Amino acid sequence: MSLKIRTLVALSCAIVAAQALAAELDTRLYISPTVNYTVTDGNWHTRDDSGFGIGVGKPISQSLNLELNANYGEYQRNNTYATLGTVKNTGLMVDALYFFSRDPNFSPYALLGVGGVQTRATKYSETNLAANAGVGMMTWIHDIGLRADVRYRDINTRKFDRGDWIATAGLVIPLGAKPLPPAPKEEPAPQPAPEPVPAPVPAPVEQPAIERPAPQTKIILEGTNFDFDKATLRSSGKAKLDKDAEMLNTYPDINVDINGYTDSIGTQKYNLGLSKRRATTVKKYLESKGVAASRMTTKWFGKKDPVASNKTAAGRAENRRVEIIILN
Template sequence: MKKSTLTIALAAALLSMSAAQASEFAGGFLGLKAGQNRSDRTSVAAKNATTYGFEGGYNWDVNSFLLGVGGFADYNQKATHATAIPGTFANYGTDAYGLDAKLGLPLGNWLPYAKLGYGSMRGTGVSLQGSANGAHVGLGVEYKFASHWSVAGEYTNMSSSSNGIRVNNDNFTVGLNYYFNEPSVAAAPAVAAVAVAQAEPVAAPVAAPEVSDTWKTLLSDKPVTLKGTNFDFDSAKLRPAADGKLKEVAEFAATYQDAKLDVSGHTDSTGSDAYNQKLSERRANAVKADLVKRGVASDRIVTEGYGEAKPVASNKTKAGRAENRRVEIRSVIKEETKVRVIQ
């Protein structure tokens, strides 16, 4: 009779897709920015002033590029400018509002981009009244430093003319953006317990008096793969979803008390080899520490870090990188089989 063998499959994998899936910068966002404005107008010298503003929009991935639309609001503070007439001055600031189209090239966590749009500029202060429309252009680079957060450095220019007076604004700002979309995560396969069907022993035929038969038990090694859990970017902290998976591993260890557990940590290709090696070891040790808390003896667990050396998916996509940020668990159990021996 062949004993039932429990094979535990614990979800492997996360964040990460084909080239058509979301980059780090796809989806809706809101941001605020601050920096320096340099403004000049007809017959008035340029002068620097502080500026702050807000923006928001939505980005889409199109092949290898990113296309977006967004609105902006800039509040350029007042400054006193020298005029062409000696001894006279002009004090003014401007508020600008409008819409931009964005074209970017996502490079992992980096996004260089250009903007082109149109808006309205309104003068503030006694020296500049009324409003006028004009083109709005910009260049910038953005860096995603957390799953929802990015920082951006940007240069923009907007000029408008009304009643023979031309106003020109150059803005240099640093901004902080919040992205609403959750990072794309590949769905983890459900934990499955697969029982191998039992084969009922075949009844022994009536033997001749001089022949006897017996049952003999044979033991053989059976490898078991317990795919562990995944991690957030640049993190060795266990996710809440890992709780149920590691509970299954602890139950497996309690059932097969002679089995050793080999725990291996892995990373994606972001960062240096040395840093990823240390990060993979921390991930393996985090899983070991959790299993020890669940009652698994420490000397039954062997940990190893492989850095980025053993990917299971492409590191060129966000989903692939998330799938590679993982810990895997393997073991070997004794499988017992009874066979009939005729003597």
């Protein structure tokens, strides 16, 4: 095996071993029909030509996809070797795609793969170990992806290595429906309690007055952060806002800022819009509880000012938040 192939195999294995499964990821299997154009190695004595392929893949972490790709190309001999007919290459590769970003508008990646190539020609048939490496990108339109990449494929034949440059374009078609977020667990129905023994009626207790918060107090909806890529309030978030609305209705002179935030996944342009929708959701809910709209100003900051690390799923969940700032 050549040094070039050994290096590509080692790097491919290192990438696969280094990745951990990530949350909030569409992990559906997908198929990827492609067309390609190959600039063949001079040792083939063939003309450059187009071909086609089909692959199946699956995202396994926030940064990594694994794919099984098959491709076929048929290349005419050049004039010097025309009497020898055509060269037909059928390749089967296992590829690891490392994504630098999962932005649906532009997802660049690097790829490494190993496999084999069967070569057939007049009075000749041989299967050899191969490896490839390259770079590419994906972009998504609704639930269909477009992809393109350029890769160098090294084939270790019995006589000498042959290296081809292959440009590929195709589709990424997920299989099955997009998974829905898990439904909240239902609490078990309470068991009927035994008939209570009548007790003396206690004297009425005066409820304490709601304390007025100090100016510039920050109210974070702790434990009620938003789901990934959502601007819908959870039931626990509504319960927390009910208490905030009661306080604001008790002190009708208080004005507030309502600030929306997101985690770090996606572009800042997209996240600004998402954080705006979250802040607007909170404002409209407080309005429904009687708080005047003129007392509330919405602001949105996207993925700026995180309160926890975006490197973990728990940290990203804390950053998907809305803060209410008491102004006076």
